[in-house]
Amino acid sequence: MANYFNTLPLRLQLAELAKCRFMHLDEFTEGVDALKGKKLVIIGCGAQGLNQGLNLRDSGLDVSYTLRAAAIDEKRQSWKNATENGFTVGTYEELLPTADVVLNLTPDKQHTNVVNTIMPMMKHGACLSYSHGFNIVEEGMQIRDDITVIMVAPKCPGSEVRAEYVRGFGVPTLIAVHEDNDPNGEGLALAKAYAVGTGGHKAGVLMSSFVAEVKSDLMGEQTILCGMLQTGSLLCFDKMIEEGIDAGYASKLIQYGWETVTEALKYGGVTNMMDRLSNPAKIRAFDLAEEMKDIMGPLYQKHQDDIMTGAFSSGMMDDWANDDAKLLGWRADTAETAFEKTEAGDVEISEQEYFDNGILMVAMVKAGVELAFETMTDAGIIADSAYYESLHETPLIANTIARKKLYEMNATISDTAEYGCYLYNHACVPLLGDFMKDIKTDVIGKGLEFADTGVDNARLIEVNEAIRSHPVEVIGAELRGYMADMKRII
């Protein structure tokens, strides 16, 4: 199979990359009607599969699960998940021939195998749904002409997808129709109904394309979301230990610091996050971020280039073929890092202290968000997509680190994200080596010592202006404004 993206002419590549539109609530007035009475069969009963299924059923839809015969016979966890939740479970042969919509919620690396197996069993004119476009875009999977292919991708871990639905809300969701496979022109209606069924329409739906989803999603998760947070965690921790900060304190400052500072990001973008710092600290963070952006810029470009050319995915597929040797090795290495092995200390750290003593962490988030956004938009990805795949998702990933450090983050994200995260981390740690040599506890661990809290007015104005006028802040303000109507009232 050939990389689908690479088969497209440049004109279409650019057109697909530029697809991304925030949909308004009134575009979902038909609710789940397009799926009502249809038979939805989900393949895979992991976190996404189970939780999406629970939501869809609670929205009045007919949902059942199909598992491989072995998983049923051996009563594996996936079988238990489905059965104890009162779902019908059957083999591919039993359920797929009558399915109207097949929801493929297996991990990326199984897609080729799964789709090749199920395609001959699917009835004429049925719909196949993905929640990630990797198989179509990077692996070039060809789907039978009569089958409608859509993507519905909740931008949160499966447990959140369920929790938010139960609260009466949902999680932001990206939908797309694979233009090559929309024989009856019903792809969009089905994708919208699916998004309503999972509650996504309440939190905001982005209408995108398979191509834009894959190329921006890969870039975001590898760089700012997982890669930068992992690299930052390791570097900041080691630096604090080197400078004699208590290990328990350092561990806690990092584990919960990402969550705390990115919470400010979620509410009011980079501007608000930076505004949480004192004026002298803000100027320091700004300068540090500028320096890191210079150093890391080429690395971000390399990641984006490898994603665009398909070099990243073919490298990862080689590792799949090699029994995930690299992935598993990197995962084991991460578990052995000093940060990972040091328990967060039993010390009180106030919300503001995370900012004041974590100036470098704030600078890293700013540098990573802005660089990822800039690199994506330079590569033709529309600003809306780039915003969601960088700034918007950072707090979500930071939450996972707060729960159980890097282990939890890497366990929650997909193998694809995890693989990319390690790639980034291994390049970025040495890249920032010289930079880190000049770092002292004033920007990580202890905070600035204010002999003089004064700042130069002209410099402060200049810095504020630079922060506020960055394109990620412009689009961010607009998108957060769109979502204000539907967002929880905070």
Next chain:
Amino acid sequence: MSDLDRWCLDALSVDFDGRFQLDDISWTIQPGEHWLIAGANGSGKSALAAVLAGAGDRLSGTCSGLPDRVALVSYEQQAELIEAERRKDDADILDVISEGTPVAEIIDSVSQDDELAETLIDALGLRPLLDRAFRKLSTGESRKVMLIRAFTSNPELLVLDEPFDGLDHDSLWWLQAHLRDLAKTVPMVIVLNRFDECPDFITDVAYVDDGRLLHKVKRDDERAFAEVRQLLHLQTTDLELPPGDPAAQLPSLNDADPLVRLTGAAIRYTDNTVFEDLDWTIEANEHWQLSGPNGSGKTGLLSLITGDHPQCYVNDIQVFGFQRGTGESIWQIKQYIGYVSTALQWEYRVSIGLRNVIISGFYDSIGLYGKSTDAQKAIADQWLDLLGMTGRFDEPFNSLSFGEQRLLLIARAMVKHPPLLILDEPCLGLDDINRQLVLALIERICTTSNTTVLYVNHRTQDQIRGINNHLALQ
């Protein structure tokens, strides 16, 4: 007073002419304390005050250290004195028209301090009335006389039952100032119906309900003090439940259908069966109590009804006319249900304001995700009034005490006047005061609305009037 001078009631039960009884009162008044006795009408707060002055017949328990000179001012005692005056008049031994005892004599008969008496007579404007018969005074005037008698009797303890009632503005102002002065030297116990009149010098509050002394709270324990105040509010204020939102009428139910019908219901996991073969029908206006030991499946059973348990789709369940698993959405079910449980409270980790928490009940959501209407805001504010939380609409929910949160979630559950209100151990984790607060609110709901209540609890003392059906799980 020395330490030995503390006054102690221990497991004291007192009868008042067979009309009323105080039970099992244990109460210690330490030197330096000034107490407020609070409680609803008929709770026994006046009786408790009177006991300090020796009223009632002791049935059991002990009473130690109380001083000899206790001055009591109360309506009852005022009425007794007037009645005594009237009897004198009716004695009819001499064939003359008795004028009754003049005010001056009434005061003189008990006064130990004539100089003080003269001062107080002037301060309260009684001088022109000194020669008038006591029984001919107005209620307010005779109350002033009673106060002067109490103040001039050189009391070791002053017991004042509703001292501010019936006084004109100037006298009220004077009395408050005088009590403040007096508090420096004389211990006081004051009975008040209204908390907002509580004088500054009060150090402790005793809360009385149904003849029992239920709570003793230090004035400077702000949270407990506020809770007692709220409890009093719920028990004494005669508010109607706020109306529903006329713009958000629920699709009406078929009267012939029961609210809930479970047929052969079961919850099974691969390794255990929680319950099976359970038939249960809940008709409208038939309140139910559900009980059973831990692990018997009470919450599971409830969540089959609310749709929160995934196995509701493999059971034969009819709710509000919907046969479950036939294409209905969970929101179509939840719109008919108000639900409160400890689990919900744990889930409800949001920082939104109190008003929005209540409004979220219209949407069955945790948090509020849509714009609310002015009508909904007005209704929510009425609920805050009912809860004694007037004006606190912007306060963040997660800053409330556990008990206050529970009250608010009950208001959230009731705001849409659901056909079915499910209360899963609503008193769990609450202290006594908050438990009574919650029960008072639920009782009000049971007796004043069309909502059918399904109530789950362990504790037998948390019974609710009006709930007559009982299902016990094994």
